[in-house]
């Protein structure tokens with residue numbers, strides 16, 4: 327009896343810790359389901375664009391439910407995830423269609439873990455890679471440096487068309 331109670335005392339905090347850890351870790355990894363989320367917008371970045379070298383192609387932006395709240399209120403709650411899905415384009419019979427994935431950029435709001443980058447973790451997955459998206463603090467600072475221009479909108483550039 328005493329032993330069982332002791333086990334409970336020891337294992338409960340451990341289980342809670344593990345659950346919290348699993349939760350944050352799941353957030354800061356490739357968001358496998360993002361294609362089923364809300365579509366925020368798309369842009370076709372053509373050869374005439376200044377951004378063509380790095381952003382050329384078609385990009386779609388997706389938001390999970392929490393991020394959708396942020397698009398409404400201008401303040402993104404913890405757990406918000408936004409995906410910038412950049413694809414190459416192909417010309418087929420006069421149509422410009424989606425080609426292979428160039429890159430998947432991800433922003434995850436975890437304000438206590440990422441206070442210096444506006445509360446966001448920035449990740450970037452090349453091509454079809456879903457495992458090596460973690461960025462160094464220096465690279466995240468570069469992302470946040472530019473995104474910080476939208477401090478009025480919690481570091482998020484895009485807006486949700488109503």
Ligand code: HEC
Nearest residue numbers: 369408409410431432433448449450468469472482483484
């Ligand atoms: C020079 C400025 C700049 C830098 C650097 C930059 N971004 Fe962005 N990012 C933008 C702009 C502008 C948009 C909005 C594109 C649109 O509206 O179609 C954007 C959009 C996004 C979005 C969709 C959410 C939003 O803000 O609209 C994500 C996710 C994202 N970027 C991730 C990253 C990551 C990760 C990095 C660093 C590896 C990064 N960005 C670096 C300018 C930048």
